[in-house]
Amino acid sequence: MRDEDIVKVIRAGENKSPEVAAYEKEVVAQHKKFADQVPKSGTEQSPGGVKKVDKTERGAVLHMENGLIHLTYLMPDLLEVRVCKDDLAGKPFSYAVEKYDWAPVEPTVIEDRQAVVVGAGLFACNVNRGTGQFSIYAPDGIPLITNTEEGFQWLGDGVKWSRQLLEDEWCYGLGQRADHLNLRGNRYNLRNADPFLYKRGDDPCYYSIPFYFGFQSKYALGIFWDNPAKGFVDLGKTQTECMSFEAVGGEIRFYFMASLLPETILDRYTTLTGHPYMPPIWALGYHQSRWGYESAARFRELASEFRRRKIPCDVLHYDIDYMNGYRCFTWDEKNFADLPTLVKELRGRGFKSVAILDPGIKVDPQYEIYKDGKEKGIFLTYPDGTPYTGVVWPGTCEFPDFSAAEGRAWWAEKVAEFVKKTGFAGVWNDMNEPTVFLKNGPDTFPDYIIYHGENGLSFSHAEGGNNLYGMQMARATQAGLELGIPNERPFTFTRTGFAGVQRYASSWTGDNLSTWDHLRLSISMLLNLGLSGIPFSGPDVGGFGDTPDGELYTRWVQLGSMLPFFRTHSTKESADQEPWSFGPQYEAIVRRYIELRYQLLPYFYSVMAIANQKGLPFIRPGFFHDHSDPYLRAQDDAFLVGDSLFVAPILEAGSTKRIVYLPRGAWYNYWTNKLIDGARHIEVDGPLDTMPIFVRAGHTLPQWPVQQYVGEKKLSQITLRVYAGPGETTLYEDAGAGNQYLEGEYRYSYFTCGFLPGGRFGISWRTAGRYKPPYEAVRVRIVGIPGEPNDILIDDKPAPVWFFEHGVLEVLSAPFRELALVGRRADSSASAQTAVRRPKG
Structure with missing residues (x-):
């Protein structure tokens, strides 16, 4: 029986084949041989x-x-x-x-x-x-x-x-x-x-x-x-x-x-274990993936459909289908014969390509990667030095020892050669818990497998190898990307990790299900990952296993648009899960939320920069806003994005409204501009095309024009959407790719809103850093103004052009230091905390 067939039989749980029975018998014999070489309890x-x-x-x-x-x-x-x-x-x-x-x-x-x-x-x-x-x-x-x-x-x-x-x-x-x-x-x-x-x-x-x-x-x-x-x-x-x-x-x-302060805890923890790495800005765009994209023609079709339908997308993912017999660092010469050409072509159309790499290296004397690793002693062994083998996708495999510097350097070299040859922009590490396919035995390596780690330190799988494996694989992968594409900012994400993995990679929540409970569960899992020092994560949007209906997929895209890692991914056994797979009604809504994602990219990128500097989560429990409120300590059906947005997804089938507990202070409904006082439960509308989003009064949301991918157009203008009230917001800007930011090529902008003498409302814009953004025009939209002001002053001079309609003031300007409304102030109302009132009329 071929190794590939053994895999299928084991995964299906059918242990009737003589070949499979013989394979399992051999593995069990090895287990018995070393059973006493595991840690033991005692008095x-x-x-x-x-x-x-x-x-x-x-x-x-x-x-x-x-x-x-x-x-x-x-x-x-x-x-x-x-x-x-x-x-x-x-x-x-x-x-x-x-x-x-x-x-x-x-x-x-x-x-x-x-x-x-x-x-x-x-x-x-x-x-x-x-x-x-x-x-x-x-x-x-x-x-x-x-x-x-x-x-x-x-x-x-x-x-x-x-x-x-x-x-x-x-x-x-x-x-x-x-x-x-x-x-x-x-x-x-x-x-x-x-x-x-x-x-x-x-x-x-x-x-x-x-x-x-x-x-x-x-x-x-x-x-x-x-x-x-x-x-x-x-x-x-x-x-x-x-x-x-x-x-x-x-x-x-x-x-x-x-x-x-809760934020101090994560600052100390990530100071100790390493601050999260800063991803390229395209990684915050929309990603499309599926186990089952089995040919170059399918990828070209996907790219054409995204661009024809004007649904923004930055990244296409290549699951194990692209490989030659699931061998790492190879590709299928029949279905992906022109892989480097394909990747280059897609990059020209605005798509980055990300490839999966698993740790299992197929035992095959004709396979150059295996031969090289074997000659250099890279693979894990039993305590007596004999090779350890396990069955995964390619069949019988050996596995690199990533705990050792030599193993990581070997893997990094292979990654570097592979991305140079193919043009892949990032790598996806999977199966690195590590996982093996064995029904009548452990789902991972045996506890007594030996690792030869740093400084001559040896330890067993149970003593650390299990939990460290994925983290050290991600470390080696990131190092390989830095070698292979040194002028690019690398992107690695890993299915598993240990404390400190945030230095090397982002994550996702693995093989979830297409259910409403998994939609809800995504929030609490990501919040706790964020509170574990891992800010950049997300679920498989739509669910990996089974098939969502149009409503569930739409609600999941809405949620995903506010999460750090925004990727649709599914198994080949499920129906298609592209944004257009559920019909025109759902496609229109999905497009709207992916477009919203791209509009908010400068804000999301700023949140990631703060995560990089301070270890703060991208999405945060409500108690980060008000840690004195006990209700927020258990709230896991809504969350903060940074400190400006509060998101309350619709999490039940057929629901068109929901009850949400809004944190203390004044908040604006993003869709209606209505001002709402917090520290209480409110009922909010959420028809299928609406996910409730609230913006903190006094905060400024930087927005870009909609693009089909990051960098499609030169950024000539930025929009500042200001929500009247006292507060400050930070915008971080750099080139979005490359490593110049490590040499000081970045800029922080601080937007401070408040009430000036005489009741006037004003905005100050202070900057620090030497990066010069490309835009020369700024569109300022101020929400929450009760009536038309007498004048607008920009750096003490009257604004040449401005508009006022339905409580929203719009001004077009060059970048400024101070902007003030003369003759009107933002109304002040029920919120003593912010001194902001609901607009009249």
Whole structure:
């Protein structure tokens, strides 16, 4: 039986074939051979009490009855805690942590008979001398962390840390969880897996990021459990008021951060593990993909249809269909004979091409990629050094060891050669949880497969290989793109990852389903990914498995238009899911929302720039706007985009309106310009052609003209859509591609709106940076003006042309410093928070 046929039989669950039975028998035999070479549990042991204290430049080392506790302040509000049996092996290497050079801190160490207190300004650790009980307190005495009686534990090869969950603590983050936004009351795997066509509540999923984002009554806090070994995190499932991290290997090492502001937590976490990479602006456009685009002719047809129907699109994705027998770095000489020519032709029509690459390298002595990897010792092995093989799409494969610098360099070289040869602009990493097809065995590599990592460090699949694999593959892929197209800004996205993957790639939520519940579930999954340091992500719009009807697809496109990664993708077993696949009625609405996406690209790009600089999510829970409102802490049917937009998608079949809780302050309905006061539930219309969107009063939305792809036309004019009220908005601009921004070729604009002396409404525009945008004209549309002003002053001179109609003032101008309305002010009404009123008449 051919390898391809073995794959089909295993995926179908039909284990009747003698060939398949023989294959599985061989794999099971290998498992039995090495079954004892996995981490083992053992008798519980704890550090016990404090015997001696050594002060350090950043804190203290506590010598306990058993082992040591290192307390190291990296910043006044960022603490590293290590609990180890001894210091003989030194501090383990971390693939997650990027930053090691920190500014000096001034810790204090206070000892008495009862306790040792180690602090550095914003919080302090308290360790009981007799029992070793560990706590962290805020400056006002509020307990932030209090260990349970079990506290720190060694369990044979494994480790565990247990702390109290406060009654008012909300639980978020932890990567991708097919669950509600608030994760409290659940226990989750810390293991990356491929839950093909998963449903709500399935666990594990693709991204197990051991970063916990908590919110207590007053403080936000972050805990990064820096241990890549398989394990669990329990958020009050086993014991209602207890949270625990546990792992089958490694050491107890975590980083703790706390702040009154949630945004500070993500800034500290991404300062530690690396800020999200800055994608090219075209990656924020619309992407079309499908497993089943099987020929060059199909791609040409797609391109023609998008342009003929005037539906904007920037990216076409090539699934495994383009390969020769699913072999990486090859293409089908029959159906894609002219692949480089095709890619070049499509680029000329405004389409970037992105190719899938899986980690499995087909075992085939005639396959040059396999031969080269074999000769250079790149592939993973069993503990005795024999090659590990698993079955995936090409059949029997070996797999690169991405934990080693040599393995990453080899892969990067192959990626670079491939993109040079083909012209692909980006790479999509799939199957890298890693996944293998085996019904009567593990869905990933065996726990005892050996990795040869950094600095001579070796570890098993269970001890870190599983969770690190996808992240390190993305790292190598990104490096390959930088080598292959050095003057372009690379674009990589990966189905799985670990803490720190945001440095190298964006993500998506994997093989979802075409259901209304998955539409809703997309929001909470993306919010928690954002709270795990991964801002650039999205679902397969329309659902990967099964086929949506026109209504569901339309509602999903509406939602997708406001998400960071906007891609339709589906399986070949489903019906077509192009924007025109459901008939003219739906096509018109879908076009409208894709056009809206392109109009808002300068705003979305600015949100990504802030993510790149500060680690803030692209889409955010409502509590980022008002963290004092307990209702917003559980809201997962609406969300912020940046800090200017609030989106409330329609999530139920047949619905034409919905109830939404609007955050505190004044908001404008994007479609009607109606001013609405927040901190309450409102009913809002949402017929099929409308997804409710609200804009924060005092904010400015920068907009571009509709283009069929980024860069189709020279940008001669930008529109500033200003919503009357006091506030400030940031616009980030650079070339949108290339790496000149890393050398300072960028510009920030700050639009500040407010009321001037005499009740006049004004806008100031300040800039910083040396990038010069191409536009020379600015169209300003001010929403929320109750009556026609007497005059408009631009830099203290009367505006030559302006219009006023139905509460909207429009001015055409060159870029300015100050714009003021004379003789009228934005009405002020029910909102004391913003002093903005509903327009009259």
